[in-house]
Amino acid sequence: MKYCLCLLIFIGVFKAYSQSVIRTENWEMQLDPEGYIKQLVFKDKGRDTIPFFRQTGKRGPSFYAEREGKLQCPRWTALGNQLFRTEVEGVECELAYLSTEKYPAIQLTLTNRSTTPYQPQKAGLKLGIDTYMDKYPDWFDKYFPTLMRNEKTHFYGYMQTPRGHTLALVCEQPIASWSVDYNLGYQDPAPHWFMGHRIESLNLDLLNCLPLPPRHPQHLYELKQGESKSWVIAFVNIGKLSDLEKGISDIVEIPLIDLSRTSYTSGEEATFEIWGEQPQVEVVTDNGMLLPLQTARIKAGRTQVKVILPRPGLYQVNVKSKGKIAEAVLTVHPSWEWVFRKARENVRRYHQKPTSHAESWYGFYSAFLAARYFPEEGEDGLIQDYFELLFQKLHDTVRMEPLYYKSRIQNTSTTIGMLVDKYEASKNIRDLERASRLADWLIGFSQKENGAYYNRKTVYTSVIYIAKSMLELAIAEQELGKQDRKWRERGERHYQSAKRAIDQLVASRGDFQTEGEMTFEDGMISCSALQIGMLGILQQKEEDRRHYTEAMLEILNSHDCLTQLRVPDARRRQGTMRYWEAQYDVEMLPNMFNSPHGWSGWRAYATYYAYLLTGEEKWLQQTFNAMGAFANLIDYKTGQLRWAFVVDPYLEVEQACSADKKYDFSDLSFGNPHPCLYDTRKFTIGEQYVNMISDWQTVNSQDNDVHEVFKCMGETVLTNAFLIERENGEYRSYNCKIKKVGKKIEVIPDEKQITHLHINLKKPCVLSFQGKEKATGDLKRGWLF
Template sequence: MVNYPQWNTVYFPTLLRSEKTHFWGYFMNPAGQAIGLASPDPVASWSLNYNFGYGSKEIFFWGHRVYTTNLDLMNSLPLPDRHPQRLVQLHPGEEKNWTFFLTDVDKLDDIQPVLSPLCRAPLFRIPETTIEAGGSANIEIFSIDPVSSLEIKDPEGRREVLALPPQDKGVYRLDVQPKGGHGPFRMIAATGSGKRTEAVISVRKPWSWYMQRAREGAHKYTQKASWNCENWYGFYTMFLAQKYFPLKSMNDKANERFNLVYGLMYDDKKREPTRNADRIQNTASIIGILTDKYEAQGNVKDLEKAADLADWMIRNSQTADGAYRRGKTHYTSVIYPAKSIMELLTAEKKLAKKGNVWEKRYERHLGSVGKAIEQLMQGPGAVDTEGEITYEDGMISCSALQIAAFALLQKNAATREKYISMAKQYLSGHRCLTQLVVPDSRQRGGTLRFWEAQYDVLMAHNMITSPHGWSSWRTYATYYLYLLTGEEPWLIETMNALGSAMQMIDHKTGALRWAFVVDPHVRTSQIAENFPGTDPDRFNANQFKTEEGKHRPVTVGEQYVPMIADWFYANSSDNDVHEHFKCLEEVALAAAYVVERSDGVLKGYNCTVNRSDDRIIRVKPLEGIVSRVHVNLRQTSDVVVRWKNSETRYRNVDKMQWLGKDPYRF
């Protein structure tokens, strides 16, 4: 995937999955074409080869392009438990044979029904992979042979055999209600012929639990002044958590650390960066953090800093075509400068009065954002990314999310529709980089990034990390599209991705982890100690490669990777994990959702919902901090919401609207 439009017809290895008795997956390109891959034979593992990035022959960084997909018919251990464990060698005189099928697949919903007969094995399809406590997951199992057993293992390893309904034209359909607490539950379906396949669903804890643990993690894993904002992204979590869970001790610590880091990077009198000023994503992130700090603490000086820095960024990066640029390189979609300014707009609007300085700031910043979005409307061929150009995950998802976020600010229906259409176009191509099919709640909704481990946790090789913190960029986009269209599949994708992302918090210990590695087996090395002279309280203008320091061999595969920022003093970008929790705060922490489906069934997200005998819809949020409920109804109804300390009846509610404050109307 080198450039536009060449990359539209290049296939990406979107899903590769070894099972004990078979193999399946698919390749997809941005044009939406998919090729299914299946084998009825066990395949030990798989791996990817990547291009050279930059550096010397001895010490270099891997690049941003996949060259080759390898099907590793035999592979050394360790491997994930789901994989074959004995395909490690070929004995003298021994012969093994493998059969593979390649087939066109018209749409993603056809993956399992098309590939299951080729594998001669059952395959799971699970629309919602993360559920609330007490909820149930709708499961489909496709199998040409009868499934003889279905069992589920809870997070403690306890097994339960589930009753199977009658098979209906090769499909078993059932609702599974996990028992045994929170965390991942593993399901295993087996046939009488010996084929077996696995899936994982998760029961989440309350959203507030994850936010509070992430805040603790932001304090534990040091926020460091650096030339890249990933080193200090945890400030978002610190200040957002303070809005809902005010704690003076943590807030004081957050302010102290922020003041140190900010002072190492910005001139507070001139209101401009003092280091690496052209990396505008850093200033955009500081604008967002200062806005959240203001909203948590109420000090208008923080908002003034944010507004002045927005003016600086616009003056120094926005070109005549509307794009924000680093030199000549398009940077509107490197993280999301336009969204950061939109976050500032929400606070500015509340202070704006006719003719005052805040109204002028608001109008100036809104005008800048509008120009940037219009440039993004030229489509995927008109955007660029940081580093090596490719069909890059964030370049596409950040374009989509910023266009959709701007659409939410529009009152004119035709104008909204224009932006909706383009955001959908970006996300349609982006499906090839998103885990929309994998039957695993640890991964569903994650985007397929593969070069971050070198920079974030100083592992020497590329590997697919999904979810990675930047996966949540797509979650904003799907969320906004749900609010814009009312199409529930967007909300389901949002909640699946958010559920996977929250599992960066260990459900048992509460520890914050960096990312989930999808690859089954990567032999690499990782930094083992600090570089001499590094200091977390100084500006880090370095980006070391693993091999430059003392390192140790490690093998990773289908697992979470720990953070390193608590002990590694030089640049480490692992605090980018906090994008998940910034997203959580905007999407779900204080919000609940009600959808009335075409059959009249009411579905609640982060709430219970029912229609009483008097035809009133009654909603009870799952947590007391919920302050708004979004309803999406097909028929006009009265809705009663039982808030933490009161009950409110909303009369003649129809279609889509917020009950409580609409966060996108200001």
């Protein structure tokens, strides 16, 4: 490291006033007598306290090792001068607290003093930073493990709080892997455990058995006899996430690949930056072909790279700088039409099932959207007939209410949304009639005086997004209401119901509730933000739009800590960090980060609404990055739909591998069948896509929730083009190309179904789009076509 940390073990520039306190002008670290950090306080970039666990068994940093299924986490022995030692199976571990004026660090040294090689499943550090988010408002100051990035030659990552403070973790030596400890949840049925919804700790796995993802170091699976290895891990106070690369580059010389944009169209020029001295850069296609590049030095330590990406697929970026190696992934997404046609094909391949969970029949969203824009009479007819079969099995069609699990009101709101999409595809008014009656039932059954929709005593407004589905219905009804008083009254009734529920969310100021275990939960936050944002764009008065915009942005910004906003990997960019869905969706244990997962679509709605409300391009760019990641959930080579991308680099998993022979796919099945109720298979996965199981598992599995990303795609980018004029006069287009013809600007959509154009301009002009021509006049931001 630039400040020669390894020389500062005993001679520091720090001022050590006692064994338990290390101080500089910028930070203060408090240790307990046994060598664990009690807390870390940064005084620069805004005072911030990093909380550490105080309970025995969770304190950190702790050396831990796991071998042959046995976990050991021995205590430290103090040696003086902030130096501690412990031992496991003849492997000695020394911990030293280091310091510079700017940041604290720790050095860990492992020495194998045994007579045989040491090959653990994993061995490393439990950091002890308090990640346990269990109650409001405490969770706003907890650090979520947002990004951990193992490269072959080094490691970096960051943890972030909902308030937006960012703590980077940096190591110039390679680290094998990382992991988190997930909490257990509940038994159902005993003795089988489902995992919980909280994270207990973050681990840096200095040694880890193979296989590991190819980007990781491949040699850190053992420590030979007499061998010693050292790692220096710095805690860097970044402050704002936008300063991540600069903050890391200020202290270490590792290459960082800064991708503000990760998703492109065929033949488009990709642009990104490298932080690092004299980098050697290459971009490689998925068949190993090198692409020609243009590089330009921006300033000392920063290089701009430009490259044309010719066709749909994944492109690997490789960088070398001063002996260090870094990798990134860019993507060219297929046409949105191709995505929707393939999504519809997969609706039939991966069966939609009548169960207690709407997630198991979520594919109808993709099918009805595809039928609307890309009709195929035979295929669409088969899917609609099957929808009718499931609808009648799950509903009392006379009273028009659900037959089962009525308190799972998200099932009903989801069905309402599907009926609206089905109506818009086929224009069969019966679909909207059924949706309207179901909405009336849902209001009577679940909406309380405070406006919220409830499942018994728990607010469920933001469980999937009850109010958004109600607004989607109201918009369709209001369109008919222009000619029919009956529909106008229905539309107003359902709009007001949704507005009351959303106003309750606004008033809650982040004190939301959700399904399952309470935590700072991805969907609870993103669904609250998106519903507030959607209501905001429906407002006519500027003061009302501003009111909802401010409320939405406060929530959406807090969600940053749960989102992959900086990962240099287009497969994962904008994915949200869910981690308890695999057990229900694909019958796989234990917990794992699924990102992107179907529910990542919820944040993408919110960023789309944020752009429409604010005009800030970053929100639109986030939306399109998300769409590129979502498109890759369908294999661009085979057209096969995958359930989600797993972020964890090394997981020993167990998955059900046999179908329930007592059921057929179209039979009613309820509850969450535990994976261990069936034959299972154990294997290892890491940083990869996981396949669907609804093609072979007959009972309730919820992997079809992946179709939420396509529903989101249908609303945000399938038919919409965007034109932005930046402050410097440069034009930036999304889903379209532009060509200047005299004083006129011709906007050429990328695909034929793109029939709407949103503008965000600084000065008036004349625009040509889809054969039509309009002067923008006083309209600077909004829908022109």
